[in-house]
Amino acid sequence: MSGEAAAASAGTEPVREGSKFDEARLERWLQETVEDFEGPLTVEQFRGGQSNPTFKLTTPGRLYVMRRKPPGATVPGAHAVDREACVMGALGTVGFPVARVYGVCTDDDVLGSWFYVMELIDGRIEWDSRLPGMSQADRAAHFDAMNGAIAALHRIDPLTIGLDDFGKAGNYFERQIARWSRQYLADADAGRDEAMDRLIQRLPSRVIADEAPRIVHGDFRCDNLIFAPDAPTVRAVLDWELSTLGHPLADFAYNAMVYRLPENIISGLAGEDLVMLGLPSEREYLEAYCEKVGRAPLAAQDWAFCIAFNLFRLAAIYHGIKGRMIRGNAASLHAQQRADNFPVLTRMALSILDGD
Structure with missing residues (x-):
């Protein structure tokens, strides 16, 4: 993501026209649902995010975040905010870095679509994979922390935290395709x-x-992490909409796909001088992950499939954004760019399958 695009994604703004809702009704729900909630309530919309509109809720004594299913017609099975809340609640019980969930609403009569409210975690979101302004050592440390966080996630046995029924077991790639x-x-x-x-x-x-x-996780990348304000430590992993049970290599390959993508697609690193930046190579990043989870080195052909699969999957997501943009209910300011990049991703995936 360029500096200009990062600036456009960071921070908050007044609630956009297509995302407005009855704020007084939300405040009443918060008073009834969230322990110790005290208004008055002020609502702003975060600029970042593609699928579920996300809002900053401010009261005199506390800050909250609300994630909401977009209003209007949506593709069946998408925008599962209830699943986001479920997985974060379970992971929090074993100390994995996630925000605390205060409440979930599955009653469309409240705001017109489902939503949940969680704590706002103090820290930094790094929108640009190049981590501008950091030293080489700090960049390396942040990438290692990101690598360590996804490895920690994949070391958790879903059964031990009550998530053994969070998705179907087996045949993950076939089912996802x-x-x-x-x-x-x-x-x-x-x-x-x-x-x-x-x-x-x-x-x-x-x-x-x-x-x-x-x-x-399904969308594990640096801009879905909150780092500590002054250290390369992951304080929270955000945006669990696509989470399920599945093949960990699919998840990790999505995270590592940043090495293959151009700069204008989720802040890709293709063509960058990684040594100058102080960042590990794709192979070094993969090897570090394998070591952290205790996995044997991966065959090149298997890794190529994992990357091609994720390009296909991201292309499908961008295709969905294109559809929502046409229907007038896309959540992001970058919807047009995502729609334009859809065919770029499909051609990249075919090239990797062909061994180019």
């Missing part, structure tokens, strides 16, 4: 793409071996 294919094909507003159609045909034949399911 089928899911995102269905969502892509169902969104007629956003149209079809020849490369995406070819990926839907080819990916199932390249699936790697299954293994014991772990909790997968």
